[in-house]
Amino acid sequence: MNIYILAIESSCDETSASVIYNGKILNNIIATQSIHQKYGGVVPELASRAHLQHVIPVVDEALQNAKVDKKQLSAIAFTQGPGLLGALLVGTSFAKSLASALGIPLIAVNHMKAHILAHFIDEPHPGFPFLCLTVSGGHTQVVKVKNHNEMEILGQTIDDAVGEAFDKSAKLLGLPYPGGPLIDKYAKKGDPNAFEFPETAVPGLNFSFSGIKTAILYFLRDKVKGNPNFIEDNINDICASIQKTLIDMLMGKLKRAARETGIREIAVAGGVSANSGLRKRLHTEADKHGWNIYIPDFQYCTDNAGMIAIAAHYQYLAKEFVNSEITPEPRLKLEG
Numbered sequence: 001m002n003i004y005i006l007a008i009e010s011s012c013d014e015t016s017a018s019v020i021y022n023g024k025i026l027n028n029i030i031a032t033q034s035i036h037q038k039y040g041g042v043v044p045e046l047a048s049r050a051h052l053q054h055v056i057p058v059v060d061e062a063l064q065n066a067k068v069d070k071k072q073l074s075a076i077a078f079t080q081g082p083g084l085l086g087a088l089l090v091g092t093s094f095a096k097s098l099a100s101a102l103g104i105p106l107i108a109v110n111h112m113k114a115h116i117l118a119h120f121i122d123e124p125h126p127g128f129p130f131l132c133l134t135v136s137g138g139h140t141q142v143v144k145v146k147n148h149n150e151m152e153i154l155g156q157t158i159d160d161a162v163g164e165a166f167d168k169s170a171k172l173l174g175l176p177y178p179g180g181p182l183i184d185k186y187a188k189k190g191d192p193n194a195f196e197f198p199e200t201a202v203p204g205l206n207f208s209f210s211g212i213k214t215a216i217l218y219f220l221r222d223k224v225k226g227n228p229n230f231i232e233d234n235i236n237d238i239c240a241s242i243q244k245t246l247i248d249m250l251m252g253k254l255k256r257a258a259r260e261t262g263i264r265e266i267a268v269a270g271g272v273s274a275n276s277g278l279r280k281r282l283h284t285e286a287d288k289h290g291w292n293i294y295i296p297d298f299q300y301c302t303d304n305a306g307m308i309a310i311a312a313h314y315q316y317l318a319k320e321f322v323n324s325e326i327t328p329e330p331r332l333k334l335e336g
Ligand code: KG4
Pocket: 012, 135, 136, 137, 138, 139, 162, 163, 164, 166, 167, 178, 179, 180, 181, 182, 184, 270, 271, 272, 273, 274, 275, 276, 301, 302, 303
């Protein structure tokens, strides 16, 4: 059987298209929207406009690069949510129109599920059941993955996502958006024990990241009073200390989930899994606890259509299609 699927991702600030053939990703074209940098965060309306500008060139590039004609496509997939409504509407409308024009099935993909299924793009794949720490700009979850379609959230953030904590901390340091990768960069040269920030205690496997942002705000305000150049002089140590605190909070819950479930197949997904400190710590904990760890290739960590394509491939096999009345769901849940 020849299954060619075109997948489109437009949930936030990356317009992306990917072609997958029989479960093998042929390409993963991503247009990043730099317009948000000067505003210090994603501006929803600007994101929608940029998706509208980029969607056709990105899809054309994916098809040309894969040497696939539209008529060969078996289905069109798109991100249904979670994400920004206006941004999702662009990908949804585009996918619907193309599927309708070509007379082929339409597949609606859950963005968070897709982050997790990115583990099935390259070998080795985690064995079921596995735990996935899903860490992005909008979500922080520990998920028990039972199979390609069944997932259970064991714990999640009750306020900010960890990516948001990285980005908001970076903003307090005067760094441009998205600040997560910059904190990672400076942290590499700093001492993670230079400064101490309090971790917020939350019961069970849930997380909370809003307190640390406030703690950093007051810490910086006090230090800058004494030395106006405090941030500049200590940027590496500040970033290393913030990063360590956030990673400690993530790893504390992940270790607890592994202990409580007895699962030692451990995966990480979402934009923050690109963080070098988190990757390093996962290796250390894996050695200590006998875990097998799975970290997706860098290009499949942050938002991309490759992950939408692999999720769509499994949905195609399960004949999970939607009709043309489907609408985006900005707050789509992983379960149910
Ligand atoms: O999954 P993603 O691309 O988009 C969402 O679905 O949210 O995640 C984006 C988030 C941003 O908060 C960004 O700062 C963070 O991932 N991120 C990082 C790194 N690379 C991306 N955070 C820390 N270190 C990194 N290297």
